[in-house]
Amino acid sequence: METPYSMTAHYDEFQEVKYVSRCGTGGARGASLPPGFPLGAGRSATGARAGLPRWNRREVCLLSGLVFAAGLCAILAAMLALKYLGPGAAGGGGGACSEGCPERKAFARAARFLAANLDASIDPCQDFYSFACGGWLRRHAIPDDKLTYGTIAAIGEQNEERLRRLLARPGGGPGGAAQRKVRAFFRSCLDMREIERLGPRPMLEVIEDCGGWDLGGAAERPGAAALWDLNRLLYKAQGVYSAAALFSLTVSLDDRNSSRYVIRIDQDGLxxxxxxLYLAQDEESEKILAAYRVFMERLLSLLGADAVEQKAQEILQLEQRLANITVSEYDDLRRDVSSMYNKVTLGQLQKITPHLQWKWLLDQIFQEDFSEDEEVVLLATDYMQQVSQLIRSTPRRILHNYLVWRVVVVLSEHLSPPFREALHELAREMEGSDKPQELARVCLGQANRHFGMALGALFVHEHFSAASKAKVQQLVEDIKYILGRRLEELDWMDAETKAAARAKLQYMMVMVGYPDFLLKPEAVDKEYEFEVHEKTYFKNILNSIRFSIQLSVRKIRQEVDKSTWLLPPQALNAYYLPNKNQMVFPAGILQPTLYDPDFPQSLNYGGIGTIIGHELTHGYDDWGGQYDRSGNLLHWWTEASYSRFLRKAECIVHLYDNFTVYNQRVNGKHTLGENIADMGGLKLAYYLHTVTPRPIRSGCGSTARSTRCTGSSTRTTSSSSLPLPRTGASSGGHSPSTCRC
Known part of the structure; x- marks a missing residue:
């Protein structure tokens, strides 16, 4: 499903988000913090997914044997390639190439890549991960500003360096106002002297706009009720500063009618x-909660608030009450879209939550005059009923300070170094990070957030060709063909369900590289029609947020364009959107070593091919499988087929529950969908090889099969400076790298 246009999360960086399958981003520090939280890209709101569970125990064993043999073949291929295709192998030092030389050179480069990654001293039967990735791990230390580092992170570093060079240029690229604005924005972010000079002043102005702490001391005076309106402050927080407080407001495709947009209300505000973490059920949570309390007091002090300890305690207690009524995103209830979906009129919503003036609030944010019959989708009915009770029982002063605090949290990363240091101290306690990111990298991240498509236009102009786009599009079609064949072979799926599954595959949209409008500067300019100045970084942020909100609210009366992109083309990600039935493979992930147009196609099968298969599999898992070919929430399975599907998925849960990493068990239920997608991607890429064998004219004695299988193993190569994330043996719905296919 499409991540909604949000008034409460200005931009979701490249992490796992609700409804979107992602391949990892390389573990930049702070990545697990929630949307709007300064260090992070967005809380993982994704429930685990299940895919087509086609692997039985025998198949797993057979594939393990195949991969073992493939690894040995790859070593031989690499050694032979280096011997016969190395410097001077073709008739001495640099003589003229014979016919077929480009293919020979490409394979030689691929063989060197594989050989360098392997560790032949490891028995692959005992530890295939170390066998396939040991060489790479030995050569690459974890950078100081990362907790984990792997092959995908290395691609990310390459992309970041390219983007930094593009931003540093005074001109170049396709041109247009948007390119000038993103460069000016980047320079304003780097201007730390001006940011330090301003100190807390920009935030103090925002706080004053929200009524100040404690309403300037007026909250408890006689008649104060007439001076304070919760709905007006909610409008400021949600509709002006994009801060989720008490709940979230988004504009999204209607799950039951994907041809229209709808306002969606959900639990949020932590x-x-x-x-x-708010419940402090273990020692680790207690430490994080204590660090959060220190963080709150530090920010409140920097902003000149009175009674800092009292304010921090009251706000924290309110957030703890919210945590107690919030349902975990890993709960079964949050995995079943049909059970969450509740379409109500504004009149009905007013009865559910009588302490909020919904018509007034939405009229202000959307600049509309909604009727009482306007329909919205309520995804957390019980939660909102309890929020209404919480509002009734909480003193106005505490509610007010909580709402102001939520705005402060969203914007504090853009202030002077003392605020950033406080954020880093909290991140260090939560994730073990020691060194903050360098300023240039922070500013590149902000440019990606606020000018993603403008920066993407620069990126694809120089680093992704139309020829590469065409090759990947063909590869996607090839793997879709293989999935169609595999669907026919499934013995647990009946004919009626197979017909619906084939229809979904036929209607699936595929987006590769970049949206075509990026080639037109005037079209890109329309995405960024707000002022940007080199000396006003904080104001640039506010201008961007407000314009983003304007674009979001306009969607409510617009026709749906299902060809729009969720992420910019430089994103190091791939994803599937169930409510569009759309797969997207941005140019940022279509880079060596995952994809190289010069590599043998078999190696691309093992790299980007497995990712393509991974995303295809998500279209039929326990989340994507709830949506039909048009992206509508509709149960298209027969009960018999769906029951068999669930039983097979449960086998995968048990399989991963038995994996242990650093004395912690992998949570097979939380990681179910990603585990099945990993398996499905690998298997689809392998079957593609079996039906389209291509001999490699290298004289190396290798086969396409060997390079494909070992190429797949490099996709999840990664090392970590911590045993496991603080949230357990899974990250963003994915199992640890050593457990992934």
Whole structure:
């Protein structure tokens, strides 16, 4: 499903988000913090997914044997390639190439890549991950500003360096106002002297706009009720500063009618990334909660608030009450879209939550005159009923300070170094990070957030060709063909369900590289029609947020264009959107070593091919499988087929529950969908090889099969400076790298 146009999360960076399957981003520090939280890209709101569970125990064993043999073949291929295709192998030092030389050179480069990654001293039967990735891990230390580092992170570093060079240029690229604005924005972010000079002043102006702390001391005076309106402050927080408080407001495709947009209301408003952290049920959570309390007091002091300890305690207690009524995103209830979906009129919503003036609030945000019959989708009915009770029982002063705090949290990363240091101290306690990111990298991240498509236009102009786009499009079609064949072979799916599954595959949209409008500067300019100045970084942020909100609210009366992109083309990601039935493979992930147009196609099968298969599999898992070929929430399975599907998925849960990493068990239920997608991607890429064998004219004695299988193993190569994330043996719905296919 499409991540909604949000008034409460200005931009979702490249992490796992609700409805979107992602391949990892390389573990930049702070990545697990929640949307709007300064260090992070967005809380993982994704429930685990199940895919087509086609693997039985025998198949797993057979594939393990195949991969073992493939690894040995790859070593031989690499050694032979280096011997016969190395410097001077073709008739001495640099003589003229014979016919077929480009293919020979490409394979030689691929063989060197594989050989360098392997560790032949490891028995692949005992530890295939170390066998396939040991060489790479030995050569690559974890950078100081990362907790994990792997092959995908290395691609990310390459992309970042390219983007930094593009931003540093005074001109170049396709041109247009948007390119000038993103460069000016980047320079304003780097101007730390001006940011330090301003100190807390920009935030103090925002706080004053929200009524100040404690309403300037007026909250408890006689008649104060007439001076304070919760709905007006909610409008400021949600509709002006894009801060989720008490709940979230988004504009999204209607799950039951994907041809229209709808306002969606859901649970939100916590600052820490997981509700359990507020409950302090273990020693680790207690430490994080204590660090959060220190962080709150530090920011409140920097902003000149009175009674800092009292304010921090009251706000924290309110967030703890919210945590107690919030349902975990890993709960079965949050995995079943049909059970969450509740379409109500504004009149009905007013009865559910009588302490909020919904018509007034939405009229202000959307600049509309909604009728009482306007329909909205309520995804957390019980939660909102309890929020209404919480509002009734909480003193106005505490509610007011909580709402102001949520705005402060969203914007504090853009202030002077003392604020950033406080954020880093909290991140260090939560994730073990020691060194903050360098300023240039922080500013590149902000440019990606606020000018993603403008920066993407620069990126694809120089780093992704139309020829590469065409090759990947063909590869996607090839793997779709293989999935169609595999669907026919499934013995647990009946004919009626197979017909619906084939229809979904036929209607699936595929977007590769970049949206075509990026080639037209005037079209890109329309995405960024707000002022940007080199000396006003904080104001640039506010201008961007407000314009983003304007674009979001306009969607409510617009026709749906299902060809729009969720992420910019430089994103190091791939994803599937169930409510569009759309797969997207941005140019940022279509880079060596995952994809190289000069590599043998078999190696691309093992790299980007497995990712393509991974995303295809998500279209039929326990989340994507709830949506039909048009992206509508509709149960298209027969009960018999769906029951068999669930039983097979449960086998995968048990399989991964038995994996242990650093004395912690992998949570097979939380990681179910990603595990099945990993398996499905690998298997689809392998079957593609079996039906389209291509001999490699290298004289190396290797086969396409060997390079494909070992190429797949490099996709999840990664090392970590911590045993496991603080949230357990899974990250963003994915199993640890050593457990992934």
């Amino acid at each position: 600052t820490l990334p997981e509700r359990t």
